[in-house]
Amino acid sequence: MSNPNSPARGLEGVVAASTRLSDVRGDIGKLIYCGYDIDELAGRVTYEEVVHLLHHDRLPNAGELAELKATLAGFRDLPRAIKQIIQKFPRNAPPMHVLRSAISSLGCFDTTADDDSMHAQRRKALRLVAQIPVITAYFHRHRQNLPLIDPDFNLGEAANFLHMLTGQKPAAETESTMDMCYVLHAEHGMNASTFAARVTSATLSDMYSAITSAIGALKGPLHGGANEGVIKMLLEIGSLDTVDAYLEDALAQKKKIMGIGHRVYKVLDPRAPHLKRMAQILSAKIGEPKWIQMSERIAEVMLQRKNLHANVDFYSATVYYSLGIPTDLFTPIFAIARTAGWTAHVLEQLTDNRLIRPQSLYTGPVGLTVVPIEER
Secondary structure: OOOOOOOOOEEEEEOOOOOOOOEEEEOEEEEOOEEEEHHHHHHOOOOEEEEEEHOOOOOHHHHHHHHHHHHHHHOOOOOHHHHHHHHHHHOOHHHHHHHHHHHHHHHOOOOOOOOHHHHHHHHHHHHHHHHHHHHHHHHHHHHOOOOOOOOOOOOOOOHHHHHHHOOOOOOOHHHHHHHHHHHHOOOOOHHHHHHHHHHHHHHHOOOHHHHHHHHHHHHHOOOHHHHHHHHHHHHHHHHHHHHHHHOOOOOOOOOOOOOOOOOOOOOOOHHHHHHHHHHHHHHHOOOHHHHHHHHHHHHHHHHHHOOOOHHHHHHHHHHHHHHHOOOOHHHHHHHHHHHHHHHHEEEEHHHHOOOOOOOOOOOOOOOOOOOOOOHH
C-alpha cells in the first residue's frame, strides 16, 4: 500500500504556482495562451504578437506591434566581447552548451543585470528574446568557418534568424512556417524549463541566471532535446517499409519512442496537427515524402498499440529537417521560441514573489554512530 505521505514522483499533479500565462488542459488536449486557444492563434498572429500577449496579457494594436518590432530589432546587436566569446568556442561544441554559456556571459556585459525595477526587467526580457536567435545563428556560422551575418533590422524575428543562419532572406512561405513554429513553442505551462526559470527567479537572482537555468533544463532529452531524438530515430529507421519492424523491436526492448506520449496530454497534443500540416506541405514541396510517411505510420502504430499520441516534438523535427536546419539546432530553436514564455514567467514571478522551497521526505537511516576511521 502506498504511503499517503509519500511525495508525488516528479511533482506530478502538484500545483507549483498560479499563472495568467497559459493553461495546459491535458485531459481534453487544449492549450490556451492568456485566454486564446492555440488554434485561434496559430496562423493568425505573429510571434511578436505572442510576445506582447505573454508580456502584457493582451494582443497589441498596430502601433504597439510596430514599436515592439522596432525594440526587438534594436536589441539584436551583441556586445563585441560576446561575439568574440562565441568565436572562441570549439567548432564541435554542442549548440545548447554554447547557448547556455553565452546567455550566462551576457549578464556580465549588461549594467542593468541586477536592476530589479520592473522597467529594467522588461527591457532585459525583450533583449533576451532578440539576442538568443542571434547567438544561435552566429555560432552556427562560426562552426562552419563562415563570416557572421549582421542582423537585418527590417526583418521580423523568424525571418531575421533564418537570414543570419543562411545568408539568404527566406521566402515568405519559409518565414511563415518558422514563425508559426515559434508561436506553437512560445509557452506551455509549468514545464521543466519554465519551472527552473521560476525557481531561480524566486531567489531574486537576475534575469540572465533564470534564463540560463531554463536553457540547462531544456537541453535534456526528456524535454527540449526530444525533437533531436525524433529525427535521429527516423534516420535510424531509414525507410517506410522498416518502420513496423523497428517499432516491434523497440517495444519488445521497452525503448522510448521519441516524440510519442506526453507527461500532461492524455489525448493528442493540440500543437501536433498544425506541425503535421506544415510537415506534409514541406515534404510535398521538396519531393521527399518518406519522413512524413514514416512519422504518420509511427503515430498510427503507437496509437493502436499503446494508446499514445504524437506530441509537439514529433512533427516539428520533420518540419525543421525539411527546412534544411541542422539537427543539433532543433533544440536551440525551441529555446528561441520559448524565451517569450520563460521571460513572461520570470516577470510574473517577480510581481508577487515568494521563494520556492519545497520539502523533501527523508528515507535514509537514523541513529548511526561514528566508527573510528582505523576500525572501518
